[in-house]
Amino acid sequence: MVSWEPVATIAKKIQAGELKAVDLVEQSLSAIAGAEEYKAIIATTADRARARAKSIDAGDNKGRLAGVPFIAKDNFLVFGAETTAASNILKGFDAPYQSTVINRLEAEGAICVAKANLDAFAHGGSTENSDFFTTLNPRDKTRVPGGSSGGSAAATALGLAPFALGTDTGGSTRQPASFTGVVGYKPTYGLTSRSGIVAMASSLDTVGTFARSVEDAELVFDVIAGRDELDSTTIDRDVEGYVVAPAELKDKKIGVIKEYMSEGLASDVRSSVEESIKALRNAGAIISEVSLPSMPLSLAVYYILCPAEISSNLSRYDGQRYGFSSDDAKDLNESYTKSREIGFGREAKRRIMIGTYVLSSGYYDAYYKKAQTVRTKLINEFTDAFKDVDFLVGPVAPTSAYKIGENANNPLAMYLADAMTVAINLAGVPGISIPCGTGDALPVGLQIIAPQRADRELLSVARAAEGVLI
């Protein structure tokens, strides 16, 4: 396990010439080589990373992330390695351009060293749906690291780089952060550009950051956040930026989500979360119970809207424009159907089929439009809750990391594991998972949720909470 100084400290030392970027890149690459058994990484971008490090050492960049190595989930378009989204159909895809957030990190001097494993196309919560291999949890190799950004989470927990990027469509950053004991931050929808990221569900997709502290996560977020002309759903950043001091917890109004603390919560998760809430109360926060009655419906809403958007977004993988193409087809239609049969894994097919069903004529109103309307109801409940409290808290997932293979044959059971994260994406609000487990037990995360666009306040209170939980 490699330890890194805080990201801001590393960058300052690079700027002052006290550290060399080439050494940091080698440190990261050798950590990756030494941790191969965990299968967190799909490929390194070693050549490009070394070249960038050299030019940074030569004085080309004195940015806020100068010389800081990082790892990107393999659904970000990045130069220097294939972008596969851990799917067979994209194997061999060589990105002709980079995602906006990667460009923004590079402009401040950060160096991408590797691409991390995920559930193929980010469909899943364990990395078991990767078309290549399953990542192991650094804390217990018989368990999953969570997902879909399980490779990024494990890489951060193993110290393969100071931070990693993930995506969060229904919990894919917060849940693996919770399972591996690192910080995982999902911002307000629209603050992170989706340009150059393999699309999953476009009305829900956000960029997540994994780090070992909230302080590191907020600096990374401050660099990537804001409007992008290449993604017309992006919104303006907070004028004051996102690098904040820890908030004063005293008199902060914090609501515990009643529906998340109900039966069905594993005992280790319950006790860690309850202990954390006690710690927040002892620090002066005003704790109350808050009910969002439609919360139990959020999973049903998500598993209609998300597959619907997936079935539309994944129509582009047709074997004609990029990716795997079947040679064995007599005409165009057969080329589509065979390329997709072989190129997609079972979960991608399952979601495409569900999405196709709920969008098909005759079912559209009953499923898709109904789910969109219940989404409104859920959003209204969040708005009402935030009239009474500043933040909401609860667990991130009903359990800690489960055994590899435990849910593999039951897709519905796998979906139910997302019960405490998807509502946050549906409402577009920001959420963060910070470690709150104790000792040798499996990691558990505390989820803190804020109103839409209150990312600055969320990061500030998370920094304070981090201080009293550990």
Next chain:
Amino acid sequence: MAKLTRDDVLHLAQLARISLSDDEVDGFSEELSSILQYVEQLSNVDVSSLRPTNQVTGLQNVMRDDTVKDYGYDPKELLKNVPQTQDGQLKVKRMIG
């Protein structure tokens, strides 16, 4: 409703342009039925006074100037991942039998 037969699954697969193995058709008929049964709990929710949410940002009509912008891309570079090309164009199999 929401019990999908083999024929339903095959029809969906055809709409989605995916060939399925026999094993997949059987598996999906079970799995999709149980997932659809789960999401059907929404049918009883009263939403009479509410409108559907398409997006959460509140943005409307995001405009930009109608000008050509050079991103410096080389068309050849953009076509490098295409399985088959001819004269700088995508080449596909015949469409009509």
